[in-house]
Amino acid sequence: MTRPIVVGVDGSGRSLRALIWAAHEAASRGRALHIVHVLAPAHEHAGTPEGHAWEVGQRDKGVVAEATAIAEEAHPGLEVTSGLPSGAPPAVLLSESQHAHTLVLGAKGMGGFGSLLLGSVARQVVGHAACPVVVVNHLTTGHHRIVVGTDGSPHSQAALAYAFQQAALRGVSLRAVHAWTRPGPHGLTTGRALDEAVRGHREALEEWLAPLAQQHPEVQVEKSLLEEDPMLALARASDRADLLVVGSRGRGGFHGLALGSVSHQLLQFSQCPLAVVRPHPARRSG
Template sequence: MTDPLVVGVDGSGRSLRALVWAAHEAALRHCPLRIVHVLPPAHSYATTEEGRAWEAGDWDRGVITEATAIVREAHPDLEVTSALPSGTPAAVLLTEAEEARAVVLGTKGTGGFGTLFVGSVALQVVGHAPCPVVVVNHVTTGHSRVVVGTDGSAHSLAALAYAFEQAALRGAELRAVHAWSHPGPHAYVSAAQDAMAKERRQALEEWLAPLRERYPDVEVAERVPDEPPVTALARASDRADLLVVGSRGLGGFHGLALGSVSHHLLQFSQCPLAVVRPRT
């Protein structure tokens, strides 16, 4: 069976946006969609999914029923399954992520996903899931552009590969951003700084080269802005349908599950944000 795309729902408006985005993504990929609504840990007596569904209240079952109906109306040919597991949302979603193509979440909501916000469930899932995690806050369409941030780290190279795949699926332009900052005042431009900018652009071209060969139909625009990565990527996200970053880059400590750039972009991205780590 093809790995499903997993989406967490809780009946909130934000989770509805995540659901709509996930259904569209599953349809593009021709893969199953698995809709998950987490019951509180108190619902822990049943040992099967059927038993947990019976234990769930009318409201909980209604969340799943409504979400499934929305998806099937929009994508009648899409394979859709649902689940009502009990437990803590982060633990449940991390378990789901082990067999998922990707996990899609809203930034925060109510009920079982009431703490989906930076520093809580979303942060835990983004920081530890083995598959890509897409956090949907603002939904944008019509830009036909995927933006990816890269710095040459293993995580950002995985993000590049994911971004190329996304751009190919959507027939969209890929904007590759390698942001950097020189140590001196921005008003002062020296020959050494010009050389550094040229070196950064050459590095970006090298990182892109093998993926350009794999995806020859993807139009690629290269950007090497002289500004902090969070600033550059947050600005670029305002004109994109998807922003892709690695879970951490070259500047972080190796023991951290999530780097500062991806952490900040969970708050500042103006479009859905995909956080990617290398598959082990």
């Protein structure tokens, strides 16, 4: 069975942006779009007046109906399904990710239980999802460029593979950014040592890109080696991209952290949709 593009909606403006991005992605990939609106668990409604509970139920159904109509109108012929699962939003969305090709979220919702807030919910989902997660803060088009951050870690290699696939699918160029800072407490590397460090980083970047460039010869690749804080470098680069792709965790940080500091900060500061990718064991095709 072909895995759908799954999008979480809550009726907010930012979840609408996520819906627009997800519908376009599904149509481009020839996949179904599955719209999810998370409901509060049944016990949350205990003691709620019947009339109020009915109004809430109608509003929830209206959110899904409106989202479905928008997707179908924008992409006639697109297969659109929907669901109103109940539970804690992170748990529900992580469960959805088990059967999704890509999970798409808005960067911030309206507030309240059902919203997909840029905070603990987004961190838990992005850090543990079983598929790539795209967080849509700003919708951008016209740059014809995808930017990917790379540092040679398994997570960034997974991000590179995803970015090359996206660039090939969209027929756009790919800018691979490897940002680094000088070693030592004060960054004192100079002269010959600095030249050697730059050469080493450049050779490493070439090595990381070579296999995927051979697999996707149609993708024009720009190699960008920057001596700069990785988060700042990628945030700046996102201003001229239609999609920024990163691994959920890089070489820095502790192995127990599900979401690295760079990825976490970019959830807020990326100027274009942000795809966060984790390496996973082989899954069933689709």
